[in-house]
Every structure is written in C-alpha cells, then in structure tokens.
Amino acid sequence: MLGENHALMYEYPELKEKIHQLKLSDEAFAQMAKEYHDLDHEIRGLEVNGVPTTDSRFVELKARRVHLKDQLHARLVNGKG
Numbered sequence: 001m002l003g004e005n006h007a008l009m010y011e012y013p014e015l016k017e018k019i020h021q022l023k024l025s026d027e028a029f030a031q032m033a034k035e036y037h038d039l040d041h042e043i044r045g046l047e048v049n050g051v052p053t054t055d056s057r058f059v060e061l062k063a064r065r066v067h068l069k070d071q072l073h074a075r076l077v078n079g080k081g
Contacts, residue, residue: 006040006065008033008072015076022075029075036068 008019022029043061046053 012076018076032068032072036065036072039065
C-alpha cells in the first residue's frame with residue numbers, strides 16, 4: 001500500500017522495548033535505525049506526495065530499506081547483523 005508506515009515499532013510491536021533499549025545502548029543499532037527511519041520517511045513522502053523520481057531510484061531506496069530492516073531484525077532477535 002502506498003504511504004504505509006514501516007517504522008520499526010509498527011513492523012515489530014512485540015519487540016518495542018528491545019528496540020528502545022538497543023537504540024540507547026548500541027550505537028551501531030541506533031545509526032541503522034535512524035537510517036531506516038529516514039529512508040522510510042523519504043519513501044513515504046515520494047509515494048504520498050507523488051514526487052517525481054526514477055523507478056530505479058525508488059527501487060534502490062526500497063531495497064536499502066529492506067536490507068536495513070533485515071540487519072536490524074537480526075540484531076533484535078540474536079544480537080547479530
């Protein structure tokens with residue numbers, strides 16, 4: 001769905017407390033989470049506002065978001081990523 005919010009808290013509500021803890025205690029996690037948030041915000045802005053962009057740029061942004069989400073999830077469930 002266009003404009004859907006993919007914030008970590010919505011994607012993993014059962015891990016909300018762990019997300020918060022890692023943002024405070026793990027600098028690498030916090031940086032990745034910020035990049036993920038910024039990408040999600042940019043993607044939603046492009047979708048909702050109909051901002052012109054190339055398909056390849058849009059795909060690149062979404063692929064980066066998925067990659068970050070996978071890394072963040074790995075850290076959340078087993079401390080690696």
